[in-house]
Amino acid sequence: MLLEVKNLYVDFEGMRGRTEALKNIRFTLEEGEILGIVGESGSGKSITALSILGLLEENAIISNGEIIYNGQNLLHLQKKERQKLRGKEIGMVFQEPMTALHPTMKIGKQLQNCLQRHRNLPAKEAKEAVLQALRDVHIDQPEQVANKYPFELSGGMRQRIVIALAMSAPPRLLIADEPTTALDVTIQYEILNLIQELNQKRGTSVLLITHDLGVVAKLCSRTIVMYAGEVVESGATKEILHHPAHPYTRSLLDALPDSVPPGEPLKAIAGETPSLLRRPSGCAFAFRCRHAMDICKKRHPELTEKAPNHHTACWLEGTAVYD
Amino acid sequence: MIEIKQIEKIYVNGKQSTKAVGPVNLSIREGEILGLVGESGSGKSTLGKMLIGLEPPTSGTITYKGNPLWIKKKFKRYRPGEIQSVFQDPQSSLDPRMRIKDIILEPLLGLPRAERKEKGNSERLKQLIHRVGLQEEHLSRLPHEFSGGQRQRIAIARALVTEPAFLVLDEPTSAFDVSIQAQILNLLKELQTEKQLTYLFISHNMSVIRYMCERVAVMYKGDIVEIGTTHDIFENPQHPYSKKLLSSVLSVTDQENGSHAEAL
Numbered sequence: 141m142l143l144e145v146k147n148l149y150v151d152f153e154g155m156r157g158r159t160e161a162l163k164n165i166r167f168t169l170e171e172g173e174i175l176g177i178v179g180e181s182g183s184g185k186s187i188t189a190l191s192i193l194g195l196l197e198e199n200a201i202i203s204n205g206e207i208i209y210n211g212q213n214l215l216h217l218q219k220k221e222r223q224k225l226r227g228k229e230i231g232m233v234f235q236e237p238m239t240a241l242h243p244t245m246k247i248g249k250q251l252q253n254c255l256q257r258h259r260n261l262p263a264k265e266a267k268e269a270v271l272q273a274l275r276d277v278h279i280d281q282p283e284q285v286a287n288k289y290p291f292e293l294s295g296g297m298r299q300r301i302v303i304a305l306a307m308s309a310p311p312r313l314l315i316a317d318e319p320t321t322a323l324d325v326t327i328q329y330e331i332l333n334l335i336q337e338l339n340q341k342r343g344t345s346v347l348l349i350t351h352d353l354g355v356v357a358k359l360c361s362r363t364i365v366m367y368a369g370e371v372v373e374s375g376a377t378k379e380i381l382h383h384p385a386h387p388y389t390r391s392l393l394d395a396l397p398d399s400v401p402p403g404e405p406l407k408a409i410a411g412e413t414p415s416l417l418r419r420p421s422g423c424a425f426a427f428r429c430r431h432a433m434d435i436c437k438k439r440h441p442e443l444t445e446k447a448p449n450h451h452t453a454c455w456l457e458g459t460a461v462y463d
Numbered sequence: 464m465i466e467i468k469q470i471e472k473i474y475v476n477g478k479q480s481t482k483a484v485g486p487v488n489l490s491i492r493e494g495e496i497l498g499l500v501g502e503s504g505s506g507k508s509t510l511g512k513m514l515i516g517l518e519p520p521t522s523g524t525i526t527y528k529g530n531p532l533w534i535k536k537k538f539k540r541y542r543p544g545e546i547q548s549v550f551q552d553p554q555s556s557l558d559p560r561m562r563i564k565d566i567i568l569e570p571l572l573g574l575p576r577a578e579r580k581e582k583g584n585s586e587r588l589k590q591l592i593h594r595v596g597l598q599e600e601h602l603s604r605l606p607h608e609f610s611g612g613q614r615q616r617i618a619i620a621r622a623l624v625t626e627p628a629f630l631v632l633d634e635p636t637s638a639f640d641v642s643i644q645a646q647i648l649n650l651l652k653e654l655q656t657e658k659q660l661t662y663l664f665i666s667h668n669m670s671v672i673r674y675m676c677e678r679v680a681v682m683y684k685g686d687i688v689e690i691g692t693t694h695d696i697f698e699n700p701q702h703p704y705s706k707k708l709l710s711s712v713l714s715v716t717d718q719e720n721g722s723h724a725e726a727l
Contacts, residue, residue: 180640354713397674408645
């Protein structure tokens, strides 16, 4: 096991009180796998990533839990030690490549800095390594691209550069937070293939965060579904997509435009995500749920194993209600 | 209803000129939802803007029910309020300092006085706000008090207040999660049937297009490279770009990671 998040609670202190952004998050990531975290905006998926990276804002409070990476609890490390892990052990790719790149430094120089820092290469070897790093992310003319500034490149090219930077150490774990959301579908497809290839060729483990069920279907062997700061379901992607156990997961799949024939209304989920300032005492999804029972509004369901390696936090028995 | 003939849009910056659109020919039939797809920079939004009066075409003609929309660089309203639009991001398309009521009524300012009075009466306003799924008490509030999905409902109410016949919808659900996307798409589709509206539906999301539209035009680098019924475009795309676009669409039902697809 490369990463284990145990009972993680994260709160934010704000003007209107305490927001419980993450509540009892737990999951594991095995060496070499691509694990997906899927959820809508406000579900806490990005906060989860930032907690692992140690990049939470100042007003965030980790009130409970452990993040075990490679046998050590990251939450016990000093700031300096965590900084050393970032980039070298844990690479990161975010949604908007332009904000991750230095706007006035040539691509080659940025990559060279990164490679020298992580691999202690002499300047001459670093130059060759830059070109190789660009070839690895399928950039055809590495010499020309190395000599360009980020603004001269397209969004898809920039995201390739960001991936090349993230892979420069190379890291054991790559955290990719909505890496293709800002890109056109054709480019998205190429970038996802690239991530898959890096995983298969180099064995890099990937934590992939997305709002798009199609992305986890393509890439992830296992998936975690988050809602309102909690894990509501986790298991093999195939199981989650074809036999969803939580009504929220089912509703998300049902709300996709291709789940009904044209002409029939879409199965929208009524209402909106609850405010995390006043978290309901029962299940956070209860008041939008078609199957809500009395107990759902009163008592909070815990994540339990409903089928082998398939966990869900729901009071309903099994998946019978859908089949 | 709308005839676009040899429309071109060229942006000139100093000595450089960039062709954003065209020349493009396209007709939009009364009562249909025509989808316009393409990658970012393909010119689909620019084409939409030329239909609602935000960008004058460099050359070519657009006629609306037989009347030219542009005479030289001037946008001609054949009947004010007949063409309306809804954009992607209601955060930026709603004035943060205006009350919802004033936001919804604002398009009426361009109308003749009698019509303005008739369409802006409070009974109609109440009906409209209910129709888009909001409450009367929301009318006195400010945009920041609403969620993204609710703000888009407000933008839709604003577009409908003048009783338009034609709407340009430019990525109307791209900023939302799927659960909200489904709510907004349902609303747009219901309104289209109820009021016999014609839509130009601009989107990069192929499954949204497939669900919403009867016909689809594919734009690539400023040109319309393919146009046809939704069924034909999806089942039998002809242009290489359409083919590439469709093969890049991710589906939750076909999985690559070691497992074979099974029906949901």
